[in-house]
Amino acid sequence: MLTAEIICVGTELLMGQVLNTNEQFIASRLTMAGIALNYSSVVGDNPQRLKDTLLRAKDRSDIIIMTGGLGPTDDDLTKETVAQVFNKKLVFHPECMEKMALYLKDAGRNMTKNNEKQAYLPEECIVIENDNGTAPGCIIEEGGKAAIMLPGPPREMMPMFNVTVFPYLKEKSGVVLYSRVLRLFGIGESRAAAMCDDLIKNQSNPTIAPYAKEGEVTFRITASAECEEEAKLLVDEKCSKMYEILGEYIYGEGDENSLANVVVQALREKNLTVATCESCTGGLIGKMITNVSGSSEVYGFGFVTYANEAKMQLVGVKGETLKKYGAVSEETAREMARGARLVSGSDIGVSVTGIAGPGGGSKEKPVGLVYIGVSDKHGCDVFRFVQHGDRERVRNKSALCALDIIRRRIQNG
Amino acid sequence: MLTAEIICVGTELLMGQVLNTNEQFIASRLTMAGIALNYSSVVGDNPQRLKDTLLRAKDRSDIIIMTGGLGPTDDDLTKETVAQVFNKKLVFHPECMEKMALYLKDAGRNMTKNNEKQAYLPEECIVIENDNGTAPGCIIEEGGKAAIMLPGPPREMMPMFNVTVFPYLKEKSGVVLYSRVLRLFGIGESRAAAMCDDLIKNQSNPTIAPYAKEGEVTFRITASAECEEEAKLLVDEKCSKMYEILGEYIYGEGDENSLANVVVQALREKNLTVATCESCTGGLIGKMITNVSGSSEVYGFGFVTYANEAKMQLVGVKGETLKKYGAVSEETAREMARGARLVSGSDIGVSVTGIAGPGGGSKEKPVGLVYIGVSDKHGCDVFRFVQHGDRERVRNKSALCALDIIRRRIQNG
Numbered sequence: 001m002l003t004a005e006i007i008c009v010g011t012e013l014l015m016g017q018v019l020n021t022n023e024q025f026i027a028s029r030l031t032m033a034g035i036a037l038n039y040s041s042v043v044g045d046n047p048q049r050l051k052d053t054l055l056r057a058k059d060r061s062d063i064i065i066m067t068g069g070l071g072p073t074d075d076d077l078t079k080e081t082v083a084q085v086f087n088k089k090l091v092f093h094p095e096c097m098e099k100m101a102l103y104l105k106d107a108g109r110n111m112t113k114n115n116e117k118q119a120y121l122p123e124e125c126i127v128i129e130n131d132n133g134t135a136p137g138c139i140i141e142e143g144g145k146a147a148i149m150l151p152g153p154p155r156e157m158m159p160m161f162n163v164t165v166f167p168y169l170k171e172k173s174g175v176v177l178y179s180r181v182l183r184l185f186g187i188g189e190s191r192a193a194a195m196c197d198d199l200i201k202n203q204s205n206p207t208i209a210p211y212a213k214e215g216e217v218t219f220r221i222t223a224s225a226e227c228e229e230e231a232k233l234l235v236d237e238k239c240s241k242m243y244e245i246l247g248e249y250i251y252g253e254g255d256e257n258s259l260a261n262v263v264v265q266a267l268r269e270k271n272l273t274v275a276t277c278e279s280c281t282g283g284l285i286g287k288m289i290t291n292v293s294g295s296s297e298v299y300g301f302g303f304v305t306y307a308n309e310a311k312m313q314l315v316g317v318k319g320e321t322l323k324k325y326g327a328v329s330e331e332t333a334r335e336m337a338r339g340a341r342l343v344s345g346s347d348i349g350v351s352v353t354g355i356a357g358p359g360g361g362s363k364e365k366p367v368g369l370v371y372i373g374v375s376d377k378h379g380c381d382v383f384r385f386v387q388h389g390d391r392e393r394v395r396n397k398s399a400l401c402a403l404d405i406i407r408r409r410i411q412n413g
Numbered sequence: 414m415l416t417a418e419i420i421c422v423g424t425e426l427l428m429g430q431v432l433n434t435n436e437q438f439i440a441s442r443l444t445m446a447g448i449a450l451n452y453s454s455v456v457g458d459n460p461q462r463l464k465d466t467l468l469r470a471k472d473r474s475d476i477i478i479m480t481g482g483l484g485p486t487d488d489d490l491t492k493e494t495v496a497q498v499f500n501k502k503l504v505f506h507p508e509c510m511e512k513m514a515l516y517l518k519d520a521g522r523n524m525t526k527n528n529e530k531q532a533y534l535p536e537e538c539i540v541i542e543n544d545n546g547t548a549p550g551c552i553i554e555e556g557g558k559a560a561i562m563l564p565g566p567p568r569e570m571m572p573m574f575n576v577t578v579f580p581y582l583k584e585k586s587g588v589v590l591y592s593r594v595l596r597l598f599g600i601g602e603s604r605a606a607a608m609c610d611d612l613i614k615n616q617s618n619p620t621i622a623p624y625a626k627e628g629e630v631t632f633r634i635t636a637s638a639e640c641e642e643e644a645k646l647l648v649d650e651k652c653s654k655m656y657e658i659l660g661e662y663i664y665g666e667g668d669e670n671s672l673a674n675v676v677v678q679a680l681r682e683k684n685l686t687v688a689t690c691e692s693c694t695g696g697l698i699g700k701m702i703t704n705v706s707g708s709s710e711v712y713g714f715g716f717v718t719y720a721n722e723a724k725m726q727l728v729g730v731k732g733e734t735l736k737k738y739g740a741v742s743e744e745t746a747r748e749m750a751r752g753a754r755l756v757s758g759s760d761i762g763v764s765v766t767g768i769a770g771p772g773g774g775s776k777e778k779p780v781g782l783v784y785i786g787v788s789d790k791h792g793c794d795v796f797r798f799v800q801h802g803d804r805e806r807v808r809n810k811s812a813l814c815a816l817d818i819i820r821r822r823i824q825n826g
Contacts, residue, residue, distance in 0.1 A: 013436075013440070014440055014451070015441070015450075015622070016441025016442070016444055016450075017624055018624075024429050024431070029429070031428045037428075038427070038456075038462060039427075039456060041453065042452070042453040044451065049452070053452075188520075189484065190485040190527045191523065191525055193485070193486050194526070209424055209425060211431070212566065213431070213566070214568070220430065280703075282699045282715070283691070283696030283698065283700040283715055283717065284696065284700040285696065286696025287696040287700050290719060290808075293771055294772070299719055299720075300718075300720025301718070301723040302716070302723075303727075304699040304703075304715025304716070304717070305713075306699075306708075306714070306715065307713025309713060309758075313757075314714070314727075344723070358706055359706060388519045388520040391706055
């Protein structure tokens with residue numbers, strides 16, 4: 001398997017002024033191309049440190065992908081340093097100069113003397129045209145190693161990568177990778193990993209990579225093979241075993257999927273609508289549902305009943321209930337869910353009431369205590385949680401729990 | 414000046430599954446602490462490559478900050494590798510085990526055999542407690558070098574960094590830096606930078622660092638001096654000049670501040686309440702307001718009127734208005750804002766109706782078209798926007814615009 005290394009050049013990255021999104025973008029494409037990324041690093045605009053990093057990269061990796069340091073100013077040193085390490089001369093590319101002149105004219109800007117520097121590229125390189133900026137990129141090869149240079153701004157880099165670099169990498173790699181991502185909710189990473197310990201311990205091809213993020217756990221199962229069918233077969237077989245063990249927690253698959261998306265699709269399939277009644281989540285469940293394009297088919301009404309008066313006035317929670325049990329109680333959650341369903345005429349009503357903190361907790365009702373109610377024509381259930389973490393986390397996990405409760409309700413209904 | 418190096422450990426980063434936000438967070442804090450970050454790198458969960466990277470880092474940098482690889486599974490190797498490189502034994506920390514047990518109990522999860530591994534830390538280390546997860550962090554020192562290990566999930570890492578690591582670094586560095594962060598809304602980065610071009614061009618101490626993120630622009634003004642008073646004086650002087658130029662757009666100050674926070678504080682000060690009525694933002698404004706602890710004093714009622722029926726039934730938008738002008742129109746936004754205010758008995762009503770996309774656009778009403786209404790006892794105003802970007806961006810910018818409209822209304826009212 002070919003190995004790659006990313007080097008992002010720019011003092012602004014080391015100062016923390018800019019989030020390095022290029023790294024993730026390139027890393028994910030390398031994975032798709034079946035090339036192993038072993039290292040990624042950031043170096044400032046410092047010639048000696050850049051040279052050291054490059055020499056090491058050339059020594060240990062087949063492909064070096066660099067972003068940044070192709071600008072017109074004196075502290076942009078990527079090409080100069082790469083040319084030195086790869087023993088190439090920089091030569092003037094008149095066609096790059098022309099392209100740059102056109103670009104600047106379109107942008108209503110003038111060519112400066114500095115820009116001329118950007119038309120110098122290593123001899124015998126493959127030029128990568130830049131439609132969104134002045135700096136052209138390039139690929140140079142020497143002794144089976146390749147160095148790919150791209151500008152730093154993502155809106156310039158990404159199209160150049162997609163058009164020229166990705167096809168180049170895929171051809172070079174010749175390996176086919178296939179992967180599936182299983183998404184779990186309601187179980188922690190360590191417990192999930194422990195449950196399929198045997199599968200994880202004995203992994204080689206496919207590999208199983210667990211990852212936990214904001215209340216969710218994902219497993220990426222990836223196989224490499226000579227053709228996609230073969231890789232797919234390996235992955236599918238492993239996934240079947242994981243479904244046997246963890247099926248209850250797996251709500252969906254795919255990198256871009258979300259619990260809200262799965263809930264909206266499930267509601268659509270069953271032709272059902274849902275209404276929300278949110279106290280401590282303050283609109284977050286509604287926001288998550290409406291993140292999904294087309295959610296208007298299944299979601300029309302939401303109530304943010306942050307105040308007790310809102311709970312009574314909008315969804316008919318009884319004053320007596322609030323007085324006797326409090327706003328954060330099973331009984332209130334029940335009346336909220338039922339009220340939201342009936343007032344809106346939706347098929348399902350879901351409610352959340354809890355103490356998000358940091359204030360408002362007591363011994364009997366601590367911060368993190370949350371009741372989630374779900375109501376449909378068959379009846380109403382209320383679930384009690386004690387969520388851990390700060391205000392944002394309590395709210396986020398509560399909203400996800402509410403979505404998962406809807407998902408399970410639809411699945412089992 | 415002390416030098417530092419960041420090493421982020423995790424195959425998920427090299428696979429491109431996760432955006433590395435830790436790097437920028439730590440990099441910016443190092444800058445604030447007056448420590449020079451010369452290198453930052455990402456390594457997978459591979460013992461040999463991690464060891465090589467660590468040896469090199471130990472050789473060339475004073476402080477190594479690592480994130481990730483502290484999890485309960487066998488592929489989490491950071492502590493083991495660091496201990497080896499720094500010649501330390503891993504010893505069992507019963508107090509960490511207890512803390513973990515409490516955390517898991519609160520989270521309603523069970524301790525697994527795997528978790529025990531997380532309570533082993535290098536001998537003679539400074540333990541960094543983790544309130545938001547199972548993995549404790551630690552600092553070890555040897556021969557004037559320090560290695561700091563933190564868990565990978567940002568929600569766990571960031572508070573641990575702020576509470577323990579940042580003070581540790583500041584003390585080690587000895588340089589006094591003082592900075593203020595001005596937060597702007599309603600203006601782009603390049604225009605804001607152009608407006609104070611003279612100040613930025615002539616910067617040395619203080620430095621002025623602009624940064625744009627999700628519809629907001631911030632300027633961080635930082636001075637270094639021998640004592641805090643002196644640095645503060647330099648920064649305050651520069652900030653006064655920036656307020657003269659950009660004052661209209663500056664809604665607040667500080668790293669942790671937000672538009673929602675400023676709005677909630679302003680409402681509290683004036684003893685006012687607000688109600689929301691959201692169509693395309695689907696609860697996002699309510700969510701942003703209720704992010705702020707204590708928002709219940711100023712926010713009690715929210716309506717998510719995603720469907721036309723909800724707009725009519727909940728806040729009294731006239732069927733005639735919807736028919737004649739459509740749901741996305743100045744008139745509907747007006748009736749929504751007014752209705753939300755009157756139905757809830759709040760002082761201010763704010764409404765959003767628009768086309769978030771990707772579907773639903775037309776030539777007359779393109780994707781991104783959003784009307785925001787604000788109603789109080791003096792009357793109702795509606796503002797029209799055409800937001801650019803994808804669905805998430807349109808929704809986010811619209812919610813922020815609504816908050817800014819409330820802020821200006823209170824300020825001028």
